[in-house]
Amino acid sequence: MGHVNNAVYLTYLEETRFHHWRATDLGPRVPGIILARVEIDYRRPAKFGETIEIRLGVAAVGRTSFTYEYEIVDADAQLIASAKTVLVSFDYEVGRPVPIPQELRAVLGAEC
Numbered sequence: 001m002g003h004v005n006n007a008v009y010l011t012y013l014e015e016t017r018f019h020h021w022r023a024t025d026l027g028p029r030v031p032g033i034i035l036a037r038v039e040i041d042y043r044r045p046a047k048f049g050e051t052i053e054i055r056l057g058v059a060a061v062g063r064t065s066f067t068y069e070y071e072i073v074d075a076d077a078q079l080i081a082s083a084k085t086v087l088v089s090f091d092y093e094v095g096r097p098v099p100i101p102q103e104l105r106a107v108l109g110a111e112c
Helices: 008-024 102-111
Strands: 032-042 052-061 065-074 079-091
Antiparallel strands (some): 065 079
């Protein structure tokens, strides 16, 4: 149909998070981070082969979770979609959320 399938946007968001996460250089010094919620508002279709940019910001930091906000724009900076994801600091050994470590909180706070 010539446009990007809606499910592909989840991959765009995931890759953007991974890029940001690698840039923080915190690596294994923080607990697991799991995706708890995704919200996407589509404004217009992205076309196959179109160059896009994904902008990421930290919208909120709570005790055990934080929220990223995204803007997906075309080469002319026109909005294609906006999104939010909620991520949770998670301890896999005990199977529950844990407080965001101060080291990660500092990195996320610097983004706000």
